[in-house]
Amino acid sequence: MSDLPLIQADRAVAPPAATTTRGRGRRLRLLSRTDRVVITLMVLVPLILVVGLVWLPALATVLLSGTNWDGIGPLGEIDWVGLKNYDDVVNIYPPFVPAIQNNLLWLAALFVVATPFGMFLAVLLDKELRGSRFYQTALYLPVVLSLALIGFVWQLIYSRDQGLLNALLGGETDWYGDPHVNIWAVLVAAGWRHVGYIMLLYLAGLKGVDPSLREAAAVDGSSEASTFFRVVFPVLRPINIIVLVVTVIESLRAFDLVWVINKGRNGLELISALVTANVVGEASRIGFGSALATIMLVVSLVFITLYLATVMREDKR
Amino acid sequence: MTAATLTREGTAAAPATRRRPPRPARVVLHLFLGAVAVGWLFPILWAVLTSLRSYEYTATHGYVSLGGWTFDNYLTAWRTAEFGKHFLNSVYITVPAVLLTLFLASCVAFVIARFSWKVNIALLGLFTAANLLPQQALLIPLFRMFTEIPLPAWLSDSELLYDSYWGLILVNVAFQCGFCVFVLSNYMKALPHELYEAAMVDGASVWRQYWQVTMPLCRPALAALATLEVTWIYNEFFWATVLMRTGDKFPVTSSLNNLRGEFFTDNNLVSAGSVLVAIPTLVIFFLLQKQFVRGLTLGASKG
Numbered sequence: 176m177s178d179l180p181l182i183q184a185d186r187a188v189a190p191p192a193a194t195t196t197r198g199r200g201r202r203l204r205l206l207s208r209t210d211r212v213v214i215t216l217m218v219l220v221p222l223i224l225v226v227g228l229v230w231l232p233a234l235a236t237v238l239l240s241g242t243n244w245d246g247i248g249p250l251g252e253i254d255w256v257g258l259k260n261y262d263d264v265v266n267i268y269p270p271f272v273p274a275i276q277n278n279l280l281w282l283a284a285l286f287v288v289a290t291p292f293g294m295f296l297a298v299l300l301d302k303e304l305r306g307s308r309f310y311q312t313a314l315y316l317p318v319v320l321s322l323a324l325i326g327f328v329w330q331l332i333y334s335r336d337q338g339l340l341n342a343l344l345g346g347e348t349d350w351y352g353d354p355h356v357n358i359w360a361v362l363v364a365a366g367w368r369h370v371g372y373i374m375l376l377y378l379a380g381l382k383g384v385d386p387s388l389r390e391a392a393a394v395d396g397s398s399e400a401s402t403f404f405r406v407v408f409p410v411l412r413p414i415n416i417i418v419l420v421v422t423v424i425e426s427l428r429a430f431d432l433v434w435v436i437n438k439g440r441n442g443l444e445l446i447s448a449l450v451t452a453n454v455v456g457e458a459s460r461i462g463f464g465s466a467l468a469t470i471m472l473v474v475s476l477v478f479i480t481l482y483l484a485t486v487m488r489e490d491k492r
Numbered sequence: 493m494t495a496a497t498l499t500r501e502g503t504a505a506a507p508a509t510r511r512r513p514p515r516p517a518r519v520v521l522h523l524f525l526g527a528v529a530v531g532w533l534f535p536i537l538w539a540v541l542t543s544l545r546s547y548e549y550t551a552t553h554g555y556v557s558l559g560g561w562t563f564d565n566y567l568t569a570w571r572t573a574e575f576g577k578h579f580l581n582s583v584y585i586t587v588p589a590v591l592l593t594l595f596l597a598s599c600v601a602f603v604i605a606r607f608s609w610k611v612n613i614a615l616l617g618l619f620t621a622a623n624l625l626p627q628q629a630l631l632i633p634l635f636r637m638f639t640e641i642p643l644p645a646w647l648s649d650s651e652l653l654y655d656s657y658w659g660l661i662l663v664n665v666a667f668q669c670g671f672c673v674f675v676l677s678n679y680m681k682a683l684p685h686e687l688y689e690a691a692m693v694d695g696a697s698v699w700r701q702y703w704q705v706t707m708p709l710c711r712p713a714l715a716a717l718a719t720l721e722v723t724w725i726y727n728e729f730f731w732a733t734v735l736m737r738t739g740d741k742f743p744v745t746s747s748l749n750n751l752r753g754e755f756f757t758d759n760n761l762v763s764a765g766s767v768l769v770a771i772p773t774l775v776i777f778f779l780l781q782k783q784f785v786r787g788l789t790l791g792a793s794k795g
Contacts, residue, residue, distance in 0.1 A: 206698070207697070209697060210697055210698040210699075213697070213698050213699045214603055214607075214698055217599035217600065217602065217603050217702070218599070218600055218603050218615065220596060220599070221596040221597065221599060221600045221619075221669055221673075222600070222615075222618075224596070224662065224665060224666045224669070225618065225619060225622050225666050225669055225670065226618075227666075228630075228634065228662060228663055228666035228667075229622040229625060229630060229666050229667065230618070230622065231633070232630035232632075232633040232634045232637070233625060233629060233630055235632075235633035236629055236630060236632055236633055239632060239633065296525075296528065299521060299524075299525060300525070302521075304521070304522070304525075306522070306525075309529065310525045310526075310528070310529045312781070313528075313529035313530070313532050313533045314528070314529060314532050315785075316532065316533065316536060316774075316777065317532065317535075317536075318788075319723055319727075319773040319774065319776065319777040319784065320536075320727070320770055320773060321726075321727030321728075321729055321745050321769075321773075322727075322729070323727075323729040323745055323746070323748050323749070324727075324745065324748065324766055324769055324770055327748060327762055327763075327765070327766045327769075328535050328536065328539050328763075328766050328770075329535060330759070330762060331535075331538055331539055331542055331759055331762065331763050331766075332535060332538065334759055337550070337555060337759040338555075338759075339538060339555055339556070342554055342555050342556050343556065367532070367535065370532075371532070372788075375785060375788055375789065376788070376789065378789075379785075379788075379789035420624075424624055424626075427626050428626045428627070428628075430627075430628060430729075430730055431729040431730065434729075434730075434733065434749070435729075435748060435749055446628075447626060447628040450628040450629070450631060450632075451628055451631060451730075451734060454631050454632055454635055454734070455635070455734050461632060464631075464632055465632050468628060468629040468630075468631065468632060469629070471626045471628060471629045472625065472626070472629040475624065475625055475626050475629070476621075476625075478624075479621045479624045479625070482620075482624065483617050483620060483621060486620070486674070487613065487616070487617070
């Protein structure tokens with residue numbers, strides 16, 4: 176069924192060059208019936224999976240956020256309540272404000288500290304240095320570990336009675352438990368991993384920069400720092416955008432680390448953890464959960480669009 | 493334009509003006525990078541160190557000491573946490589999920605790269621964006637859906653998609669497909685189109701073009717993606733935590749959460765458990781580092 180419109184859509188495309196179009200037109204007509212069935216299946220099976228398990232649930236989340244569904248009752252008993260869930264989340268749900276604050280703090284910490292530090296290290300490692308490989312390996316080793324595991328690894332440093340930090344400082348701070356400090360402790364662990372990731376992405380970007388650009392700038396007497404900011408950084412615009420999007424999405428999706436520590440309570444509230452707690456936790460409130468989830472969706476879609484616009488434009492070149 | 497002119501000037505002048513930076517700057521650079529690298533490795537080394545010492549020794553002498561070497565933590569952790577079972581669960585989920593992801597993603601990528609239809613851009617966007625959505629945002633409908641879809645008892649003892657390996661495999665595939673479609677379609681677009689012309693002349697069907705012409709040429713990209721996807725799906729924590737109920741069926745990464753209670757008072761056991769969980773990813777990291785890095789950077793930039 177769906178292969179026919181596909182082929183017609185192609186015919187509507189303006190021909191880039193006469194010869195290739197003629198060739199392409201003939202090719203399409205040459206597609207046998209079997210070929211068309213195969214192509215349809217090759218696209219349709221993965222498409223059903225992704226639409227069914229990602230896009231439809233995303234849409235359903237948005238719709239549910241406007242209803243009073245309790246998550247258990249039959250779908251027929253749903254009533255439309257408009258924006259009431261959003262109103263409730265903002266006004267009568269105490270963890271909401273701390274969660275927003277923590278998510279923003281997470282973003283700020285990654286964006287202001289971890290991301291620039293990763294970029295800085297990438298710039299340093301991009302020089303031809305002896306031992307560069309060792310440094311790189313050490314820096315992105317945390318990237319292969321899951322964030323859940325990272326929570327455990329850092330517990331050995333942060334634990335109140337058996338942790339290294341208190342042993343060295345002689346304090347009694349419960350770094351994971353004390354709601355005044357735990358978000359910072361967690362951010363150090365999250366940043367530890369993020370720096371390596373950004374370093375890796377940026378290093379790949381830097382390797383793609385035409386070396387003659389830098390040499391030309393050096394000839395003009397430009398210092399290393401100003402060469403980077405005036406010549407290299409602007410050329411790396413696409414990778415800069417990708418790094419920005421990765422940073423935003425990572426801070427929005429932050430979940431594993433706080434969930435293994437205390438399920439996102441007591442100073443470690445995050446939107447993602449609140450959504451989860453409202454679905455699988457003891458006090459499940461689907462209304463709150465879906466309103467929060469919709470907020471996450473909207474924010475992420477803005478940056479996903481930015482990402483797609485960047486990578487697809489790259490594609491066309 | 494400017495780039496082109498710069499290039500010409502640059503290549504002409506470069507050999508004469510390449511200057512060596514002064515030595516002291518290099519020394520400072522190495523000291524700085526060395527310190528950062530050691531700092532970055534430290535938490536992992538500390539976990540390994542702690543895991544190799546007995547609890548009694550560290551309890552009396554404190555952790556900032558040396559001695560009390562033992563391997564018992566690993567044996568105890570392995571036994572108490574039933575790591576054997578959980579590792580096997582991870583294999584049951586990761587292997588089929590990675591194979592299915594690569595297969596389905598390469599199918600879509602092939603169609604996107606092989607034909608220049610207008611819908612291809614929308615298709616690519618649909619798949620790529622799906623990979624970037626926050627998982628928690630889909631949880632509510634998906635959770636309900638999984639508890640409604642029945643499975644025959646011989647497929648899963650839960651008789652539902654919820655709490656079954658199948659459900660986890662499917663959700664991982666749906667999520668990871670996007671990234672692989674994106675990387676593979678870029679890779680396939682770079683293959684010369686004449687290949688297909690030749691195949692067409694030979695009368696090769698679309699399926700044969702995909703399986704016998706394109707796929708063998710994509711081996712490097714597939715290897716890089718396989719490495720990356722194994723790491724990611726092995727490390728996946730969220731879906732297994734919320735879509736599984738039976739403790740015995742949890743994969744390693746999510747079973748960590750259950751260990752918390754059992755290990756709570758003994759950091760040496762926690763560290764042994766952590767090292768055990770990290771071993772598969774560390775092995776991948778050291779053996780297939782090149783593939784891993786290639787996979788990650790293929791996604792961000794082409795080449």
